[in-house]
Amino acid sequence: MSLTLYVPRDAGALAVGAEAVAAALLQAASRRGLAITLVRTGSRGLYWLEPMVEVATPGGRIAYGPVDPADAEALLEAALAGGGAHRLRLGAPEQIPFLKRQTRLTFARCGITDPLSLDDYRAHGGYLGLQRALSLGTAATIEEVVESGLRGRGGAGFPTGIKWRTVAAAEGARKYIVCNADEGDSGTFSDRMVMEGDPFVLIEGMTIAAFAVGADKGYVYLRSEYPHAIATLNDAIALARAEGLLGSDVAGGRFAFDIEVRVGAGAYVCGEETALLDSLEGKRGQVRAKPPLPAHKGLFGQPTVINNVISLASVPVILADGAASYRDIGMGRSRGTMPIQLAGNIRHGGLFEAGFGVTLGELVDDIGGGTASGRPVRAVQVGGPLGAYFPRALFDTPFDYEAFAARDGLIGHGGVVVFDDTVDMARQARFAMAFCGIESCGKCTPCRIGSVRGVEVIDRIIRGEDRPAQLALLEDLCNTMKFGSLCALGGFTPYPVMSALRHFPEDFGAAPPARVAAE
Amino acid sequence: MxxxxxxxxxxxxxxxxxxxxxxxxxxxxxxxxxxxxxxxxxxxxxxxxxxxxxxxxxxxxxxxxYHDFREVPAGRHVVKLCRAEACQAMGGDALAAHAEAACGVALGHTTADGRLTLEAIYCLGLCATAPSALVDGEVVGRLTITKLDRVLEALP
Structure with a gap:
């Protein structure tokens, strides 16, 4: 009997020993003279269970985890028994509550398929989206995306379909599709997971975008901190090209489109779309003033669609299943699903794709299981280094672009970083300013100088020098940065700083909040 | 390497x-x-x-x-320790202080013998298995001081 096992090749799984587990399983099998098929998949995103090994059985897969190489012999025994007993047995992965509660649309295949098998991709619904787009035609494809309500998953939340419509209508010698894969926010890893675990969905999404707006060249600007994603995506592009899914004759010669991966060079600010475009052009990654919008004058001055990885990777399922099925999920103006990433000091960290509307408290306490350290949750930073720190008192906030904005926060790219009660919020505020200083592109003064002055002011507050005046100065500086900066780096750094100050004033030597907000 | x-x-x-x-x-x-x-x-x-x-x-x-481009070569080994928020939440500050003491060099510097460069990196996307590092191109997660010592000692 042939035995098929699945071990992730996702960087998050490799970081906790998946490669050694895979090697140990192969060795254990060869000692027994047993031929096994070891499929390297992406990650299911249940990182506290990684390395998670799955075994194919007639009744579906059975998961085990977190597996240590020393478990290989016993695990193989259990696998031979058809997914039998073992102390690490988790049962069917789909029945694990963390996964069962999700609505996996964008991540439907991640962790299940071989990321570099086009056959696997097609067998699990791949390329149905492109097929439907081709039958709808360009204008109707764009309207499908508009109708779905999809908004930019990179953080800005701009309607994706409207961007496409603008580019389609713009005049230009050439049009480009640029994928923003510069996922620099701490606490986020959904772009990385897709590129490593299901890269063809991104390729298909970019191809649909190219067809819809009439672009013939695509770039994926991928950060250098993601070596595994770079390798997998390049391999996937080569495979797609070899099958005619990219190149001069896509879809039986209906259009030409090819994709190139460009590797960043460690600048956080290049996640800002206009800085990214300058970087792609071979320049310092400095922010451009808008207008002109990239949709009118983007890469090399040509009309350019620039979308985040998750926005583009959500397009195939929207096209395949229809706009309505996506739009019917969510709340308010936030439609569809959001791949939320639970990170930091959290017991059950990982990827949780769900319709908008789940509350922060559900995410942290219920789904995430509280802190990894077992201590009380004190603060949660949502939306990366430019996102606000939320106290427990705001845990009723639903995951929704507008609801977070109404509470002076942002959902950003969907990262949720949990801190326990040992956190010093004045230090976190100081870090926000320091990080802005390290990563500022230098183009505008509020960000370049303001971040440095911000660190100095917070240092004086921490040392207890003239606190009331320094606190007033910090607030004034934050206003200058918020309203005077060219982009979100300087403009949003006040979010973590001011939220830390507002919700945790006792860490700045001020009186604690008299009454908890929101209650 | x-x-x-x-x-x-x-x-x-x-x-x-x-x-x-x-x-x-x-x-x-x-x-x-x-x-x-x-x-x-x-x-x-x-x-x-x-x-x-x-x-x-x-x-x-x-x-x-760009932070990546070097004007002089790095040490024979490069340890990039994530210093971003998710790793901070899991004891990243203490880990960084330990790494500096263990390597005998501050973040952003190379040992005098050119053996090792210790650097801060801002997010490896391994935020659910924090704290994490990139050691000679290999990803390492769920770091503790003990695990970091083991990784450093294993460098040839």
Missing amino acids: RGFAMWQPDRAAALIAAHAGQDGALLPVLHAIQAEFGCIPDPAVPMVADALNLTRADVHGVISF
């Missing part, structure tokens, strides 16, 4: 020529040079500028803008 080539102008010229033809070629050219020589050697700057019809100042401006 693989060694880097000694500076050879011919080799640099070939690398530049191989990448200069594409649109927005400067970053790919610089990445190729650094992959070969371990840094962007000074004599490469005018060569790149000439090939791409840029000024030397333009090229220098780009090299100095």
